[in-house]
Amino acid sequence: MSDQSRALPDRPSLRYLKLEAKRRLSAGEFATLHQAQLAIAREHGLSSWTALKEHIEAAGPASHALAQVRWVMSRFAAADTPEWTPPDEEELRRHFDDHYLSLVPPDTLTGMASSVAQRLREDLVDVRAEPLRLRARVADLRVEAATEADPPYRLSTLRLYPLETKVKDPRVAAPASRTSGAVPEEAAAVAAESFAELGLVGLIVAGASGDGSVWVTARGWANLDQDEVLLPDHRFPAYSITKLITAIAVLRLVADGRVRLDEPANAYLRTIRLADDAVTVRELLSHTGGVDNPASMFAxxxxxxxxxxxxxxxxxxxxxTFGYGHGGYALLGQLIADVTASRYEEAATRMVLEPLGMSNSWFPRSRPATRVVTGHRLTDEGVFERAPAQISIVPAAGGLWTTAADLVRFGHAWSSLLPDALAREALRPQAERDDSPGGQAGLGWGLVLPKDVAGHPGAGPGFSASLIVRPGLVSSGGGQTWVVFTNRQVLVEPVNERLALPIP
Structure with missing residues (x-):
């Protein structure tokens, strides 16, 4: 054990000191982590690890966001114990503003925080605190928070999302970066931070401003085994985002008078029928038709x-009743084929892809080989390997392959393909979603009206994707769109939310 006194730097990092304690424990300098942390604290002139932590946090500006997050952690840390009593709505409203609780109702908030109780018993690390904002980490969760500008400084934003912590593959240590268009600084920063936090092989972040100009930033590798750098124009599988293409194709048939939303789908189906003759086209579009899912989705x-x-x-x-699934959209694909007397892929290309200039998008019947990324998965040893090279067996539910720029074009201009009234109907809530706090289902679109966002995720073997748009802006002819692609199956919605819904 060192007996030398050390001075803290001007901007001390608790994360660094914690890693240093673990390093010295692994080196055999101490028998326990507690002893290593205590020694480091004393070397810096403080009596305990807790005192060191408080000293480091106090060195930065006073943070109302940090104080509120600490309340959340202390209040919910014992939520998995029998004697714990949950806060009532009145108590929560002392710490969360009304707008936040309209997005995340008290019962949902309590359930969310309670589900991570064990993690909340650990220390906050990597703390970046400002008076009204906080970004930190606790266990394997990223914490982002913001408060009101005025007393009592209640939380207006709280995000907890998982980080990847077990990547040990040295090949991803120094990712290359390529861009197209004028990439906003904040988007480049989100891409760089997310690449490391989520443990990725490749990441694309893309968007469009109100005038429709597209920007793309690509980071990492398209194929790690071949050391192939990821480029902005590499093609990814969009998986379930394909359902939006299918929805717009159906709505174009509605606009042409060839299909009616509230007619039974069996009135238009010829090759395959639904067991329930009463299920309507609208119900298939909004996932309320009760159609069974295929046993498997990839081959x-x-x-x-x-x-x-x-x-x-x-x-x-x-x-x-809303029940997200693939079966209803499989039948919508067949409906498009039967009404147009052409294959679904041909009809969707003609009615949606071509009018929007999505020339780098298509529906392959087998795994494509040209200018496409390779999917990866992480082994138990923390090393990346190639994921199975499979594709969706239902083109209308998950078969689109596309570039980020093409998908941005879709998000920006899809409403131009429809009459205004029908575009608004696509964004009108049809059912309450049971898988998203405050979420509702439109016609194809997932909606969160209080946040003024709509979108759709996509995920499958080796890949993840996310599309978010601002529907209030898109439906009026302008708007913003954000797209995220990765060639590893992880949760990427938080990355896209950081772009579309930045903490003020």
Missing amino acids: DRVPDLVSVTGPVAACGGPRG
Whole structure:
């Protein structure tokens, strides 16, 4: 143990000191982590690790956001114990503003915080605190928070999302970066931070401003084994974001008078029928038709749809209640094919991709090989390996391959393909979602109206994707769009939220 006194730097890092304690424990200098932390604290003239932590936090500006997050941590840290009593709504309203609780109702908030109780018992590290904002880490969670500008400084934003902590692959240590268009500084910063925090092989972040100009930043590798740098024009599978393409194609048929939203879908289906004759086109679009999902969604090639659903598609779910799934959109793809007398892929390309200039987007029948990224997965040893090279077996539910720029073009201009009234109807809530706090289902779109955002995620073997738009702006002819692609299956919605909903 060192007996020398040390001075803290001007901007001390608790994260660095904690890693230093672990390093000295691993080197055999101490028997326990507590002893190593205590020694480091005393070397810096403080009596305990807690005192050192408080001293470091006090060295920065007083942070109302930090104080409120500490309340959350202390209040919910014991939520997984029998004697714990949850806060009532009145108590929560003393710490969260009304707008936040309109987005995340008290019961949902309590459940969210309680689910991570064990993590909340650990120390905050990597703390970046300002008077009204906080960015930090606790255990394997990223914490982002903001408060009101005036007393009592209640939380107006609180985000907790998982980080990846076990990547040990040295090949991703120094990622290359490539850009196209005028990338905003904040987007470049989000891409750099997210690449490290989520443990990625490749990451693309893209967007468009109100005038439709597209920017793309790519970071990392398209194929790690071949040391192939990821470029802005590499193609990714969009997976379930494809459902938006399908929804707009159906709505174009509605606009042309060839399909009616509230007619039974079986009025238009010829090759495959629904077991429930009453399920409408609107219900299929809004995931309220109760259609069963395929047993599997991925394979080496796209089979005939009838071999996936059978000649009569089962409807075992409750009709009229939101239940996200792929089966309903499989039947919408067949509906498009039957009404247009062409394959779904051809009709969707003709009605959606081509009018929007999405020339680098298509629906392959097997895994494409040209200018596409390779999916990866992380082994238990923390090393990346190639993910299975499979594709969605239902083109209308998950078969689109595209570039970030093409998907931005879709997000920016999809409403131009429809009459204004029908575009507004697509963004009108059709059902309450059961998988997203404050979320609702439009026609294809997932909606969070209080945040004025709409979008759709996509994920499958080796890949993740996210599309978010501001519908209030898009429906009026302008707008903003954000796209995230990765070639590893991880949760990327928080990355896109940081772009679309920055903490003020």
